[in-house]
Amino acid sequence: MVSPILELTDINKSFGHVQANKNINLKINKGTIHGIIGENGAGKSTLMSIVFGLYQANSGSIKINGKEINLRSPRDSIINGIGMVHQHFMLVENFTVLENIILGFEGEAVFGEKLQKAKEDLEKLCQTYNFNIDLDATISDLSVGFRQRVEILKSLYRGAEVLILDEPTGVLTPQEVDELFKILRSLKDEGKTIVLITHKLIEIMDLTSEVSVMRQGEMVGHTKTEDTSKEQLAEMMVGRSVLLRVDKKEIKKGETIFKVNNLSVKDDLDVTRVKDVNLEICSGEILGIAGVTGNGQTELLEALSGIRKVESGSIELFGEKISDQNNFLNPRMLKEKGLAHVPEDRQRMGLISDFKAHENLIFGYHDQEPYSKSAILNNKEITEYSNKVMQEYDVRPNSPNLITSNFSGGNQQKIILSRELNENPKVLLVGQPTRGVDIGAIEFIHQRLIDMRDKGAAILLASVELDEILSLSDRIIVMFDGKIVGEKENKNVTDRELGLLMAGVA
Amino acid sequence: MEFLSDIASLINSTLRISTPLVFAAMAGIFAERSGVIDFSLEGKMLMAAFVAAVGSYYLGNPWLGLLLAIIVCVCLSMLHGFASVTHKGDQVVSCVAINILIIGLTTALAAAWFGQAGLTPTLNEDQRFLEIHLPFADALRDIPVIGTLYSDILSGHYVFVYLAYLSVPLVFWIVFKTSFGLRLRAVGENPSAVDTAGINVFTMRYKALAINGVLIAFAGAHLSTAVNANFFREMSAGRGYLALAAMIFGKWHPKTALIACLLFGFTDALQIRLQGVELPAIGEIPVQLIQALPYILTVVLLAGFVGKAIAPNAIGQPYIKER
Numbered sequence: 001m002v003s004p005i006l007e008l009t010d011i012n013k014s015f016g017h018v019q020a021n022k023n024i025n026l027k028i029n030k031g032t033i034h035g036i037i038g039e040n041g042a043g044k045s046t047l048m049s050i051v052f053g054l055y056q057a058n059s060g061s062i063k064i065n066g067k068e069i070n071l072r073s074p075r076d077s078i079i080n081g082i083g084m085v086h087q088h089f090m091l092v093e094n095f096t097v098l099e100n101i102i103l104g105f106e107g108e109a110v111f112g113e114k115l116q117k118a119k120e121d122l123e124k125l126c127q128t129y130n131f132n133i134d135l136d137a138t139i140s141d142l143s144v145g146f147r148q149r150v151e152i153l154k155s156l157y158r159g160a161e162v163l164i165l166d167e168p169t170g171v172l173t174p175q176e177v178d179e180l181f182k183i184l185r186s187l188k189d190e191g192k193t194i195v196l197i198t199h200k201l202i203e204i205m206d207l208t209s210e211v212s213v214m215r216q217g218e219m220v221g222h223t224k225t226e227d228t229s230k231e232q233l234a235e236m237m238v239g240r241s242v243l244l245r246v247d248k249k250e251i252k253k254g255e256t257i258f259k260v261n262n263l264s265v266k267d268d269l270d271v272t273r274v275k276d277v278n279l280e281i282c283s284g285e286i287l288g289i290a291g292v293t294g295n296g297q298t299e300l301l302e303a304l305s306g307i308r309k310v311e312s313g314s315i316e317l318f319g320e321k322i323s324d325q326n327n328f329l330n331p332r333m334l335k336e337k338g339l340a341h342v343p344e345d346r347q348r349m350g351l352i353s354d355f356k357a358h359e360n361l362i363f364g365y366h367d368q369e370p371y372s373k374s375a376i377l378n379n380k381e382i383t384e385y386s387n388k389v390m391q392e393y394d395v396r397p398n399s400p401n402l403i404t405s406n407f408s409g410g411n412q413q414k415i416i417l418s419r420e421l422n423e424n425p426k427v428l429l430v431g432q433p434t435r436g437v438d439i440g441a442i443e444f445i446h447q448r449l450i451d452m453r454d455k456g457a458a459i460l461l462a463s464v465e466l467d468e469i470l471s472l473s474d475r476i477i478v479m480f481d482g483k484i485v486g487e488k489e490n491k492n493v494t495d496r497e498l499g500l501l502m503a504g505v506a
Numbered sequence: 507m508e509f510l511s512d513i514a515s516l517i518n519s520t521l522r523i524s525t526p527l528v529f530a531a532m533a534g535i536f537a538e539r540s541g542v543i544d545f546s547l548e549g550k551m552l553m554a555a556f557v558a559a560v561g562s563y564y565l566g567n568p569w570l571g572l573l574l575a576i577i578v579c580v581c582l583s584m585l586h587g588f589a590s591v592t593h594k595g596d597q598v599v600s601c602v603a604i605n606i607l608i609i610g611l612t613t614a615l616a617a618a619w620f621g622q623a624g625l626t627p628t629l630n631e632d633q634r635f636l637e638i639h640l641p642f643a644d645a646l647r648d649i650p651v652i653g654t655l656y657s658d659i660l661s662g663h664y665v666f667v668y669l670a671y672l673s674v675p676l677v678f679w680i681v682f683k684t685s686f687g688l689r690l691r692a693v694g695e696n697p698s699a700v701d702t703a704g705i706n707v708f709t710m711r712y713k714a715l716a717i718n719g720v721l722i723a724f725a726g727a728h729l730s731t732a733v734n735a736n737f738f739r740e741m742s743a744g745r746g747y748l749a750l751a752a753m754i755f756g757k758w759h760p761k762t763a764l765i766a767c768l769l770f771g772f773t774d775a776l777q778i779r780l781q782g783v784e785l786p787a788i789g790e791i792p793v794q795l796i797q798a799l800p801y802i803l804t805v806v807l808l809a810g811f812v813g814k815a816i817a818p819n820a821i822g823q824p825y826i827k828e829r
Binding site: 053092 | 683684685686688689691692695696698699700701702703704705706819827
């Protein structure tokens with residue numbers, strides 16, 4: 001029997017008190033696409049960073065082609081044929097493609113012959129895999145999809161036999177995902193081994209031949225992909241059975257309560273990011289905004305929630321003009337009018353991470369009764385309320401005195417959601433509600449949003465997860481380059497159609 | 507012809523005055539391109555001036571004084587690195603600490619060794635650098651234009667002046683044409699990218715700081731063993747900060763930083779030259795106004811002409827590998 005190309009035995013790794021990997025065993029066979037699936041924080045990325053030499057394991061051994069190897073730095077891994085495409089690309093933005101690829105492997109002290117040789121080799125590689133990359137282009141001018149190809153090319157150039165990809169599809173449009181999968185399949189055909197880290201079940205089913213499941217730092221199962229199903233994998237990931245589809249009642253559309261007219265918004269660098277946007281939302285309706293990150297969704301949400309100045313156009317709530325270029329209501333005034341906002345970036349805008357959970361739970365309402373009286377906080381009331389609401393929202397652990405940053409992403413999101421939904425808002429603006437949130441919590445958060453809709457709230461949902469948009473929204477608009485490029489009723493619309501709109505080609 | 511020789515002497519002093527700025531700006535480029543803020547150029551320049559003066563006083567050779575200054579400055583850079591690279595301290599705080607330390611240390615050591623607070627003994631001709639007269643400078647002086655250019659502008663400088671301007675293309679070559687330069691720029695932009703390419707981020711930053719120490723030592727030695735013949739208290743007089751400003755004007759690029767240094771040097775030279783000069787129709791310009799000229803120019807430049815300076819992306823952030 002041939003020994004596996006990569007074999008991990010009893011790998012342990014902890015960061016401080018948190019044990020990220022516990023006695024991990026893993027065998028990866030040559031020429032396969034091997035999936036590693038698990039929720040956020042399950043320890044997948046840590047494990048692969050150990051294989052890549054970026055972190056060092058506390059104990060355990062790593063064998064490559066049957067030979068035990070001590071990996072002290074990424075250099076050791078690269079020399080032994082391991083390449084990794086990280087979730088956040090490891091590229092220098094103001095360097096050219098060529099500079100990024102040769103970095104660390106220049107082969108000569110002063111640029112000259114070897115640089116020319118590298119260029120020729122890379123051009124050949126590009127042709128072999130049909131990459132279509134301009135080696136002299138600057139990274140910051142390239143789209144996310146192309147940057148990812150540069151990362152793959154970089155690994156191949158450095159001689160990778162095993163290519164690890166960490167959540168490679170999170171930032172891609174469906175078309176780009178297709179392209180990527182095509183590339184990965186052709187790499188496999190060339191005899192390369194691919195390790196795909198993901199939390200998306202569909203990618204595992206589509207692409208891999210073998211799959212390993214991780215939960216809370218442990219390896220909970222290995223199986224051939226053909227012998228398993230999405231439901232079974234989800235259950236292994238979470239440790240209980242989960243509902244993958246959202247149950248949604250027929251829409252009961254009320255009157256239009258939120259209206260945006262010809263809105264334009266600029267970002268901090270004075271670039272117009274939202275261009276002449278019109279939209280309306282009725283009560284009892286979820287309007288989804290689909291789009292690739294950075295096409296103006298962030299600025300749109302910020303303007304609608306009163307955080308960012310409106311450049312031109314106006315926003316109406318219940319027929320009353322609340323913002324235009326001359327005056328706008330601040331978030332507090334908007335809150336009083338029944339508008340709630342779950343910001344995209346919960347660490348930066350949604351929470352104060354160093355505060356205790358109960359402080360974040362009432363933040364914004366802290367000066368109202370019963371939480372405070374005559375400017376003095378009523379800790380007893382706050383604790384009682386916190387206990388109650390944390391139970392209701394299933395925040396784990398249920399300890400209001402714990403510092404917020406110690407909760408997992410999903411539980412932090414539940415804290416924000418409970419606070420924003422607490423006063424039964426009429427309009428709810430939600431950005432990326434399940435980014436970095438585990439499957440179990442996603443199910444819960446989605447259900448809450450649906451409940452709010454059924455109670456008659458108007459909900460604007462911006463998400464880069466197309467599946468989320470498709471499963472929750474009643475109507476979908478697509479943003480590209482700050483403009484609304486399409487609007488669809490969420491009936492019979494496919495992710496293909498939306499993907500084309502998101503890429504700005506339809 | 508008098509006008510021409512006025513211009514020549516103005517250019518001559520511009521070159522001389524800019525010299526420590528050029529060394530310091532080049533030193534700053536190495537540190538900051540690697541992602542480490544260097545506010546301590548000022549302190550290191552002062553320390554180099556002190557060590558160079560003391561060293562060449564005792565050893566009798568200015569080159570040995572310079573060598574000592576280099577060693578001490580590299581040590582100071584390593585100290586900065588130890589605090590802010592290895593131990594991930596705040597880079598600005600580390601620099602300020604070094605600056606304060608050195609102001610006190612030079613004064614105190616001078617008092618202890620020579621009995622005068624902040625003053626070292628005057629160096630004799632053997633102990634300091636002298637002006638270099640290029641061959642045939644006197645013979646060629648009378649040839650119009652070329653003579654002036656060669657004899658009055660190019661000739662008659664201290665060795666540091668020539669070295670400073672030679673260092674600029676050298677720095678450019680290192681930063682943009684070598685693999686060390688590529689790694690240097692990368693480590694200041696995205697240290698994670700460097701780490702995942704199998705290069706040690708910390709080693710790179712220490713290397714950059716070592717070069718920074720060598721270059722800044724030249725600036726200090728120029729002040730105390732060439733232009734002056736001794737060290738006096740706070741003799742760096744803000745040149746380190748000015749060089750830092752020039753480097754930022756120059757957008758962390760050796761060529762444009764050189765231009766900024768020359769501009770600062772020029773306004774300073776002009777300021778000295780204009781003092782007491784009667785201008786037609788205006789009369790004598792108040793000396794305070796003239797002395798304010800370099801600063802006014804700085805503000806105007808900062809406000810209008812330079813545009814947004816984009817710093818290396820990772821500057822000021824200690825590299826933290828594990829969460």
